[in-house]
Each structure stands twice: as C-alpha cells, then as structure tokens.
Amino acid sequence: MNTEQQTPLEASRPLGVAQDLAATVLDAKIVYARKVVLTGELQTLSTPNGRSCLLTAIRLLSRVVGPLCVALPDGLPDLESEVRALGDAIWSQGDVQVCAYSEDCFVDAVAVLNVGNQAREDLPWTSINSNGWIARCTSTSTQIPGDCDQANPLGAMMAASAGVAEVFKRVYSVPAELYPLMDCEQLSLFTLDPDRVDVGPPLPEAVRLPSTLMLGAGAIGNALALLMSQLPLEGKVHVVDKQTYGPENFGTCCVLDEDSWLDVSKAENLADWLNEQSGGKLEATGEQAYIADLIDAGTLKPKQIDLVINGLDDNQARHDVQRLWPSLLVDGAINSFGAAVVTHRLDLPSWACMQCTFELPNKDALEKQAKATGLGADSLKGGTNRQISDADIDAAAPEIRDALRAGRLAGATLCSMLPGLLALKRMGVELDEGFRPSVPFVASAAAALVMAQVLRRLCWPETRFVHEFQIADLFKGFHTSLSLYRRAAMSCPCTQHRSLIMELASRRRA
Ligand SMILES: [Zn+2]
Known part of the structure; x- marks a missing residue:
C-alpha cells in the first residue's frame, strides 16, 4: 500500500x-x-x-x-x-x-x-x-x-x-x-566466529519445533515470523505480546503491511500471518497479554513450553518468561546500531539465565524519564503505547499539558508524544521505556541470530555453545561481532532453585 x-x-x-x-x-x-x-x-x-x-x-x-x-x-x-x-x-x-x-x-x-x-x-x-x-x-x-x-x-x-x-x-x-x-x-551464523567463515551444514528438509512460545510481536517478532515462514519448520507456536500495533510500527515492523492490523493485538495478527504464510506447517496462536499474568494465573505452565523465543525490549518480561524454565530460551535484543542474542540452556547451568543477564529498570530511571519529559512517573509505568488519559494530563508539568491535550484530541499514543515532549523540555536523555529509535534491518539481523541459535541447538546439539553473541554495530559491519560468556549468579533463582527447576523440567519430559 x-x-x-x-x-x-x-x-x-x-x-x-x-x-x-x-x-x-x-x-x-x-x-x-x-x-x-x-x-x-x-x-x-x-x-x-x-x-x-x-x-x-x-x-x-x-x-x-x-x-x-x-x-x-x-x-x-x-x-x-x-x-x-x-x-x-x-x-x-x-x-x-x-x-x-x-x-x-x-x-x-x-x-x-x-x-x-x-x-x-x-x-x-x-x-x-x-x-x-x-x-x-x-x-x-x-x-x-x-x-x-x-x-x-x-x-x-x-x-x-x-x-x-x-x-x-x-x-x-x-x-x-x-x-x-x-x-x-x-x-x-553457524560458527558465530568472525574469524571462521564457514558455509555450515545444509538445513534438514523439516525441523520439528518443540512446544514453542514466541514472546514479542514488534520489530524483532516481525522479522522472526518472516524467517520462520521461510525455514522448513513444523509445530506449534504460541505468540504473546501485550500491545496493539500503532502507525509508528510501520517504520520498523517488516511484515506489518495493512492498516487493518492497527489497534488490534500484535500477537494475534502475527500468528494469523504465520499460519497463512507457512501453509499449515506451523500452527500458530496469538494472545494479547502480559506474560507475567499468564504465568501467575496458571494459563501458561512450565510443562507446556519447552522452547521460548524472545523478541522484546522489556527486561521485566525477560525476567518473567524465564520462570517457565524451558529447556532452551533464545533472546534477541537490539539498540539503535547493534543486535545481540542471549541463549539459556537448562542443561548448561553454569551460564547466566535471563534473570542474571538483564538488569531490571530501577526507580531512578523512571524518575529520570519523568523529569526529562515532564510527565508524571505513574504515566510512564507499565508501557506508554496507549491513549493519553486525564490522569496523564493532571500529573504532567504545566508547560506540556497543552501539548498532551492536543495529542489526545488527535488520538496520539503517549509513546508517540515522547520525542516531542523531550524537545519541549529541551533535554535529551536516554529513555528506557517508550520511544526508542529503531530500524527494521537491525531487528532482522537480531532475528537471524536468534533462529540460528535455535536451529544450531535443535539440529546440531553437539555444536559449540555460544552464550551471548552480538554484532555491536551493524552499520560498521560484521567485524564488530563478539561472543561473551556470562556466569550464572550465585544469588539468582537459576542457581538457588536448581533442583526445583530440574524437577519441573523432568515433569515436562514425562
Ligand atoms: Zn540466573
């Protein structure tokens, strides 16, 4: 269009x-x-x-x-x-x-x-x-x-x-x-070693996915879906995302093409697309929800999921989904320039899980954002991809209230207002939530890294384990790549509750 x-x-x-x-x-x-x-x-x-x-x-x-x-x-x-x-x-x-x-x-x-x-x-x-x-x-x-x-x-x-x-x-x-x-x-993508460029083994004719959860249907999730539709995959995939699509997603999401996708669940749209494109080989379902709610309510149980694929920009959700303790969890992450993949394997307990790898945003960061934008701290909690409310306007600094009212009248989301609010306040600080600069091709690089790690593990289990791999700056090229190994923290549940986690996993296999 x-x-x-x-x-x-x-x-x-x-x-x-x-x-x-x-x-x-x-x-x-x-x-x-x-x-x-x-x-x-x-x-x-x-x-x-x-x-x-x-x-x-x-x-x-x-x-x-x-x-x-x-x-x-x-x-x-x-x-x-x-x-x-x-x-x-x-x-x-x-x-x-x-x-x-x-x-x-x-x-x-x-x-x-x-x-x-x-x-x-x-x-x-x-x-x-x-x-x-x-x-x-x-x-x-x-x-x-x-x-x-x-x-x-x-x-x-x-x-x-x-x-x-x-x-x-x-x-x-x-x-x-x-x-x-x-x-x-x-x-x-097979050696994941910038010094060893190897064509790698041919893909199998078909790859059966274990029961899979895909968390996140934004820029990385779109590229993951595109890649999954091109790979010889079979099996069930449940897509979860808490948001709906907005017009700002057109610039970053590579399979978001239709206006009819706007203001509708990201996860359901993407699951439908995946079903259509895979010609019935993948059975995808979608659900608009916070992952923590699904786990806390028991709707999603550890025994149902054995592979988690993350395409997120939300560390809280990373911590939450780790609680399913799947055999394999592969997480794609991006910033403006770079793409990274972090892999957690239950059979390799020495290496960090999502909870030891990603820090949760702290209260200070929220306060910094509130100060920079003029919004109330409550307005920034729990995501900003939503309509502007009376409470937002009341809690905001007086000098940005008119802009917020105009935005509400135009039907803008709070998230889409953030760059303008920053300009209004004449400050430019990093935002941890809300507006993030992003391009679809850094997200697609992350998706390729994620699916490479998934297939390396599923089809070639003996291949060298790479805990974290990043292309630090895609705009400079692949030579900015490096692999990292992060030890599991002694204080983290992945170490402290190891036997409980293994018991969960054995019930899944039973
Ligand atoms: Zn951990």
Missing part, C-alpha cells in the same frame, strides 16, 4: 536512528525524495538465496527509503511476478516500482543495492549475497565471493540486513568518516 503523504510517526524511529548515527540530513521530506535502486545478477537471483535476499531487502527498504526502483535482469519471469505482487502488498514510505534492468535505472540513484558479487566504483553500489549460513556484504572495489548454491534463509536475511544498513547510510547522509562503507564483510 502506498500512501502519498505520511505523517511523521511512521518515520520517527528510523529518523531517531539516523540522528544517533550523526546523520546530517534528518528532514523526512528530503530523505524520502531520494531514489534507491535494488537490482541483482541473473546467476545469483536464480538461486533460492538470491531470491530470499531480494525479497527480504524489498520488505526492509520499503520502510526506510522513499522511491524504490527494483531493476531485474531478463530471464526471471517468476521472480518478477513475485516482486510485483510484493510491491503491491507491502507498506512503503514511497513508491515501489519494478523496471527492466538498464543503466538508465541508476540515473539520480543515491544508493544501489545489488544481489550478486560485482563491485562497481562508478555508482553508489553495494553487493550482497549468501551461501548456507554465510552472509556477505561489500560497498568497496573488493568483490565478495560469488558462490550461493547452499540454500539457507538465515544467511540471506543477514545479508539483506547488512545491505540495507549500507543503503541507509547513503540515503540519510551518515558521515563516512564515522561510518566507512563495508569492505567485503562476511559472517557465518
């Missing part, structure tokens, strides 16, 4: 990231007037990986750039129909046009993303491709290898994420002295 004039809400989170990257152009009108070309080489696009790279790149680009021209070489009629159908169906900041490949396509392009391995110095050019578990990206004169024959959507999604990061740097004028273009960057 292409809407001619966008309210700035959809652009607010990507623009927030651009600001964090010290981008020099932060005017939505200028940014979304810049033309971007997505193209590819016949040989690469003829492979499943090339196809996945291209289609995923369209979904990611459509949310952060303006006019997008998809220039396809001759000889790919099926792919062309697929691209046209996708272009019509997806939400986009600007128009998505499909055209026949010619040099004329590149006139006035601010960025060109090529699915292939050629390097071109005469154009603002980036090449991406993938083979098996390896993702590759280059924007310099150095070519990346061209082999792409081992099909694996994980490598393809990671390659698309890096490629779109390169386009973002060009379109938003991110200074090259701070963020040089990527030079033949490669990462293997």
